[in-house]
Amino acid sequence: MDSSRRDFLKTSMLVSMGAATVPGFLASTAQAAGRAKSNDKILVVIQLLGGNDGLNTVVPHGMDGYTRGRRALRVPTAQIQKITPEIGLHPSMSGMGKLLEDNRLAILQGVGYPNPDRSHFRSQEIWETAKTETGALDTGWLGRALDAAPTPVGGDLPALHVGSRRLPLSFKAKKAEVPSLETLEQYRLQVAGSDADKRTARDSIDAVARLDRGTEDPLLGFLRRSTLAAYDSSKRLEAIASKPLGTSKYPNFGLARRLELIAQIIKAGFGTRIYYTALDGFDTHANQAATHSGLLTELSDSIAAFHADLTAAGQADRVATLSFSEFGRRVAENASAGTDHGAAAPVFLVGPVEKAGLIGEHPRFDDLDDGDLKHHTDFRRIYAGLLDQWLGFPSEPILGPGFTPLALMKSSMS
Amino acid sequence: MNRSPLLDDPSAAWSAYDPSTDGSWDLPRVAHLHRRAGFAAPWPILQRDLKDGPGPSIDRLLNGESEGPDGQSAASLDATMHAMATQFAATNNLGRVQGVWLYRMIFTAHPLRERMTLFWHNHFATSNAKVGNTALMQAQNDLLRSHALGDFRIMLSEIARDPAMLAWLDCTANRKAHPNENYAREVMELFTLGRGRYTEADIQQAARAFTGSFVQNDRFKEVASQHDDGEKTIFGRTGRFKGDDVAAILLEQPSCAEFLSAKLYRHFLNEVDPPSPELIAPLAKSLRDADYDIKSTVEMILRSRLFHATASRRRRIKSPVELCVGTIRSLEIVKPTASIDALVQATERMGQSLYAPPSVAGWEGGPAWINTTTTLARSNFVLGLAGKDGGLGNRFAPRTLAERHHASDPSEFFVNLLVQDAFDTNVRGRMRGDGAATLVMTSPEYQLA
Numbered sequence: 001m002d003s004s005r006r007d008f009l010k011t012s013m014l015v016s017m018g019a020a021t022v023p024g025f026l027a028s029t030a031q032a033a034g035r036a037k038s039n040d041k042i043l044v045v046i047q048l049l050g051g052n053d054g055l056n057t058v059v060p061h062g063m064d065g066y067t068r069g070r071r072a073l074r075v076p077t078a079q080i081q082k083i084t085p086e087i088g089l090h091p092s093m094s095g096m097g098k099l100l101e102d103n104r105l106a107i108l109q110g111v112g113y114p115n116p117d118r119s120h121f122r123s124q125e126i127w128e129t130a131k132t133e134t135g136a137l138d139t140g141w142l143g144r145a146l147d148a149a150p151t152p153v154g155g156d157l158p159a160l161h162v163g164s165r166r167l168p169l170s171f172k173a174k175k176a177e178v179p180s181l182e183t184l185e186q187y188r189l190q191v192a193g194s195d196a197d198k199r200t201a202r203d204s205i206d207a208v209a210r211l212d213r214g215t216e217d218p219l220l221g222f223l224r225r226s227t228l229a230a231y232d233s234s235k236r237l238e239a240i241a242s243k244p245l246g247t248s249k250y251p252n253f254g255l256a257r258r259l260e261l262i263a264q265i266i267k268a269g270f271g272t273r274i275y276y277t278a279l280d281g282f283d284t285h286a287n288q289a290a291t292h293s294g295l296l297t298e299l300s301d302s303i304a305a306f307h308a309d310l311t312a313a314g315q316a317d318r319v320a321t322l323s324f325s326e327f328g329r330r331v332a333e334n335a336s337a338g339t340d341h342g343a344a345a346p347v348f349l350v351g352p353v354e355k356a357g358l359i360g361e362h363p364r365f366d367d368l369d370d371g372d373l374k375h376h377t378d379f380r381r382i383y384a385g386l387l388d389q390w391l392g393f394p395s396e397p398i399l400g401p402g403f404t405p406l407a408l409m410k411s412s413m414s
Numbered sequence: 415m416n417r418s419p420l421l422d423d424p425s426a427a428w429s430a431y432d433p434s435t436d437g438s439w440d441l442p443r444v445a446h447l448h449r450r451a452g453f454a455a456p457w458p459i460l461q462r463d464l465k466d467g468p469g470p471s472i473d474r475l476l477n478g479e480s481e482g483p484d485g486q487s488a489a490s491l492d493a494t495m496h497a498m499a500t501q502f503a504a505t506n507n508l509g510r511v512q513g514v515w516l517y518r519m520i521f522t523a524h525p526l527r528e529r530m531t532l533f534w535h536n537h538f539a540t541s542n543a544k545v546g547n548t549a550l551m552q553a554q555n556d557l558l559r560s561h562a563l564g565d566f567r568i569m570l571s572e573i574a575r576d577p578a579m580l581a582w583l584d585c586t587a588n589r590k591a592h593p594n595e596n597y598a599r600e601v602m603e604l605f606t607l608g609r610g611r612y613t614e615a616d617i618q619q620a621a622r623a624f625t626g627s628f629v630q631n632d633r634f635k636e637v638a639s640q641h642d643d644g645e646k647t648i649f650g651r652t653g654r655f656k657g658d659d660v661a662a663i664l665l666e667q668p669s670c671a672e673f674l675s676a677k678l679y680r681h682f683l684n685e686v687d688p689p690s691p692e693l694i695a696p697l698a699k700s701l702r703d704a705d706y707d708i709k710s711t712v713e714m715i716l717r718s719r720l721f722h723a724t725a726s727r728r729r730r731i732k733s734p735v736e737l738c739v740g741t742i743r744s745l746e747i748v749k750p751t752a753s754i755d756a757l758v759q760a761t762e763r764m765g766q767s768l769y770a771p772p773s774v775a776g777w778e779g780g781p782a783w784i785n786t787t788t789t790l791a792r793s794n795f796v797l798g799l800a801g802k803d804g805g806l807g808n809r810f811a812p813r814t815l816a817e818r819h820h821a822s823d824p825s826e827f828f829v830n831l832l833v834q835d836a837f838d839t840n841v842r843g844r845m846r847g848d849g850a851a852t853l854v855m856t857s858p859e860y861q862l863a
Contacts (some may be wrong), residue, residue, distance in 0.1 A: 169658060177782075179763070208853055209856075211841050230793075233790075267805075
């Protein structure tokens with residue numbers, strides 16, 4: 001019997017045990033202690049902090065407005081990876097260029113929101129809460145999605161923040177609590193000693209939870225099932241993490257390491273469906289070229305490695321990776337070979353996209369808003385598409401009315 | 415699970431427990447008392463209280479002891495903790511301020527007072543995530559501690575003037591022209607009456623009474639010119655009410671004492687089986703009769719037959735703070751205790767960051783504490799204590815502790831110290847060898863209080 005079949009039987013046994021003995025409020029938690037269905041879709045969000053210069057990421061090298069606005073910072077046409085005759089990717093983004101060729105990358109152009117705010121904090125708040133009205137800071141867009149879902153007490157977490165920063169506002173919820181995870185260690189039972197000692201210690205701890213209690217109180221039964229589910233998770237991760245070192249095909253970047261951790265959790269069959277991490281440093285006011293190029297390499301190579309890893313594991317079709325920043329930069333570079341806070345910018349989506357390549361027109365250079373690109377696509381339409389069609393959460397209660405979902409992913413929501 | 419017949423007989427339930435007729439005063443009863451009224455207890459205290467009987471044991475919990483678990487006098491301990499808390503609060507370092515409170519719970523000579531302070535922190539839930547000022551958070555904590563077993567009326571009146579609370583509820587500038595309804599709503603919904611025991615009109619009228627409250631330079635200030643001194647009608651009473659008048663009206667509502675009593679019941683007795691209104695009524699009456707003196711109602715609970723009934727055991731899930739502090743106290747890890755950072759990180763990974771409850775409603779508690787990550791964090795905390803390094807390890811030697819208390823069988827000792835009667839025979843049989851303490855503490859039973 002293969003392991004997934006065995007796990008399935010174990011899970012259904014737990015569930016049916018729950019149904020037989022657990023009254024009322026605990027019944028749903030017994031269900032939740034089971035595993036994710038293998039076809040559950042997963043969303044990974046990578047937030048680029050500081051305001052990524054969209055114009056030097058998806059470069060409109062053939063457009064007059066770009067060449068006029070960017071002199072010191074202009075990316076030479078010859079180095080650009082062409083998407084159309086006028087637009088192409090920054091030379092540091094060969095990894096994402098490859099994803100584009102494989103029809104796994106969609107680039108949404110001209111994304112933003114009305115009356116753009118050029119403060120980092122305020123604009124991040126707007127993207128993370130998906131609310132433009134001031135004071136609406138009590139919940140984030142993904143937090144509201146989690147609140148709307150049934151409380152999965154006792155089982156794998158519905159969402160996970162990966163990194164050492166504070167929990168993103170996107171995850172702030174009224175009911176759901178999303179933990180932050182820095183290393184896999186936290187997700188493993190940390191017993192000490194030799195490998196054999198560790199195995200023995202884990203087995204004895206596990207055996208205590210596994211033992212049938214003569215007459216089982218529902219509360220104790222709930223704890224016992226949760227404990228077994230947790231140890232089972234730990235074991236699944238152990239199996240993956242204990243593969244010999246040196247097999248990692250990820251580049252040596254912080255973002256790559258975080259995505260590798262996410263991939264490990266996904267491959268271990270966890271029920272977690274929303275992951276969030278960030279890449280900081282995009283606030284490039286001075287001497288931007290080298291810094292920005294380094295960041296784009298980190299972003300592109302990390303995402304490419306993540307996608308390759310998921311593909312090899314047969315998981316790539318259930319994972320959508322969204323990458324956005326709180327704003328783009330001004331069209332005109334500044335006098336310090338940098339760029340200042342701007343407005344509309346491109347958003348990346350990686351995975352089984354409905355349509356690869358550029359989506360939507362490049363914002364016009366002859367119709368700027370105080371020197372900034374105007375948006376034509378509200379970012380909440382992207383959120384709406386991912387919520388409705390990918391994750392299966394009705395988007396309107398989460399985002400409010402008026403944001404027609406964009407069909408971005410090849411979805412099999414039925 | 416056996417349902418206690420006391421649940422259907424409120425007058426018997428709340429009458430005083432008598433060892434001669436209601437089951438003998440044995441180790442499981444002593445340990446249950448300390449798990450619920452304190453943060454578990456070390457072996458010498460369990461043995462002393464077993465010998466002294468329920469009366470003196472409960473007295474000591476209610477009034478505090480003369481010295482803490484490391485032998486320091488209560489007065490010197492309070493002074494040290496106060497100095498540490500003040501110093502760290504001034505640096506705006508939340509981790510340190512959280513850690514000092516955890517230390518206070520570990521070293522306290524009055525565990526019930528700390529436990530009630532934590533109860534009120536959850537009741538008047540305020541988070542530094544929004545307040546962003548640890549000195550104000552610490553000042554609120556001192557306020558809650560000073561009334562933790564005192565007069566709820568005073569605490570309620572002071573919390574309405576607490577800068578951290580007002581910052582948390584966006585009420586730092588409550589002007590006559592734009593009465594802020596937030597405090598008026600929370601004071602009814604979360605602090606006194608509970609949902610659905612008031613009307614929107616009551617809130618709007620009460621909001622007018624609270625106008626004129628400001629926080630300026632981190633201090634509460636009443637600005638008379640911004641106070642709406644017109645007539646208001648709240649719960650059918652009309653007058654030129656101020657904030658304190660609203661508090662007094664709320665305290666007169668029968669649902670106020672019922673709401674608080676039900677919360678105390680959940681905290682001390684049972685958080686999974688909701689009590690009947692009939693069972694809560696005698697507690698609420700006692701709270702009202704005592705003019706909202708918290709201690710007398712807590713005392714009524716702790717001395718009751720229902721509290722000491724075997725069916726009342728393990729009807730709560732230990733909160734992360736209870737688990738962390740209780741384990742360290744039980745295992746006498748006090749000289750030295752775990753590092754501040756390790757304790758703060760452990761509770762946070764288990765899902766409870768002090769001074770940072772997730773919302774105005776506090777921590778949900780009960781089964782919501784438990785998920786895959788928090789379960790592993792609980793086990794890893796225990797494994798950290800048993801380990802040789804890190805901020806938790808190298809402070810606990812199971813054999814040494816058992817030998818110090820003349821226990822010939824360490825596994826029996828740890829079962830008796832930590833879970834007493836919780837295991838059935840099968841499970842009890844698994845607790846063997848050097849790892850017995852770890853096995854006990856990673857068991858599902860140990861998560862229950």
